[in-house]
Amino acid sequence: MPQIEATDVYLEFPLYHAESRLLKKRLASALQGKTGGSVGTRFAQDARSRTVVDVLRGIDFTAKAGDRIGLIGRNGAGKTTLLRALAGIYEPVRGEIVVRGTMGALLDASLGMNPELTGRENVRLFVQQGEGDLSALDAAYDDVQDFAELGHYFDLPIKTYSSGMAIRLAFAMATTSAPQILLMDEWFLAGDGVFLKKAETRLKRLIDKVEILVVSSHQPEILARWCNRVIWMEQGQIRADGPCEDTLQQYKNF
Numbered sequence: 001m002p003q004i005e006a007t008d009v010y011l012e013f014p015l016y017h018a019e020s021r022l023l024k025k026r027l028a029s030a031l032q033g034k035t036g037g038s039v040g041t042r043f044a045q046d047a048r049s050r051t052v053v054d055v056l057r058g059i060d061f062t063a064k065a066g067d068r069i070g071l072i073g074r075n076g077a078g079k080t081t082l083l084r085a086l087a088g089i090y091e092p093v094r095g096e097i098v099v100r101g102t103m104g105a106l107l108d109a110s111l112g113m114n115p116e117l118t119g120r121e122n123v124r125l126f127v128q129q130g131e132g133d134l135s136a137l138d139a140a141y142d143d144v145q146d147f148a149e150l151g152h153y154f155d156l157p158i159k160t161y162s163s164g165m166a167i168r169l170a171f172a173m174a175t176t177s178a179p180q181i182l183l184m185d186e187w188f189l190a191g192d193g194v195f196l197k198k199a200e201t202r203l204k205r206l207i208d209k210v211e212i213l214v215v216s217s218h219q220p221e222i223l224a225r226w227c228n229r230v231i232w233m234e235q236g237q238i239r240a241d242g243p244c245e246d247t248l249q250q251y252k253n254f
């Protein structure tokens with residue numbers, strides 16, 4: 001059975017450009033909690049007195065088959081970083097993340113794609129790196145080509161694509177077969193109207209098949225639609241974790 005287990009996960013990014021006097025002054029007031037506006041980020045100092053962004057602090061949760069988890073929280077709360085840590089892109093500085101099962105990630109249009117290779121060659125790489133079933137390659141080419149509608153661009157290097165074209169290709173590729181666990185940033189559904197509709201239909205089919213979904217969004221309506229559980233993040237911590245309606249209500253009241 002697929003599962004994600006995050007135990008006491010901490011992640012921080014050092015701020016290497018925090019040396020100017022003005023920036024230091026601003027960070028000092030942020031450290032004292034005087035500022036922050038609508039941004040859910042927390043600054044701190046590490047053991048070597050370097051200024052760091054405390055992005056994840058003591059994250060603990062388990063996701064099991066059947067969980068459709070929405071991550072909600074203000075800008076900078078740590079949602080994208082958590083998704084990236086679950087995908088293995090970032091290594092926690094403390095704690096651990098154990099993932100069991102095949103995983104697909106719709107996080108970044110360029111993630112895992114080689115800009116020098118054509119769309120077709122990238123599909124080949126993707127299939128090879130995934131389950132490696134090359135007998136499924138022709139079907140994957142047809143499926144991706146048909147869905148992404150890139151025309152002759154499918155056989156051109158993807159560095160020549162517009163960002164919208166790159167998103168179409170990445171989306172089509174990542175959804176060509178269903179992983180057991182799917183991680184997704186909501187912005188992935190950005191695109192022109194027709195594509196959005198097509199993407200939604202395809203995504204719905206995929207989500208019905210995946211066993212665990214973790215999706216980040218600012219929009220409660222989107223989470224209410226796709227999820228059965230919501231984790232509310234604030235300043236790198238989990239503020240609430242529970243059934244979709246309950247957590248969204250707490251978030252809205254806040």
Ligand SMILES: Nc1ncnc2c1ncn2[C@@H]1O[C@H](COP(=O)(O)OP(=O)(O)OP(=O)(O)O)[C@@H](O)[C@H]1O
Nearest residue numbers: 013041053055073074075076077078079080081082
């Ligand atoms: N590579 C990095 N170096 C330094 N700081 C970073 C880096 N990546 C993210 N951060 C900071 O970590 C904090 C959390 O960022 P993250 O993107 O995870 O938040 P988020 O909840 O997804 O925000 P949003 O809703 O705005 O996308 C932010 O303050 C961000 O500036």
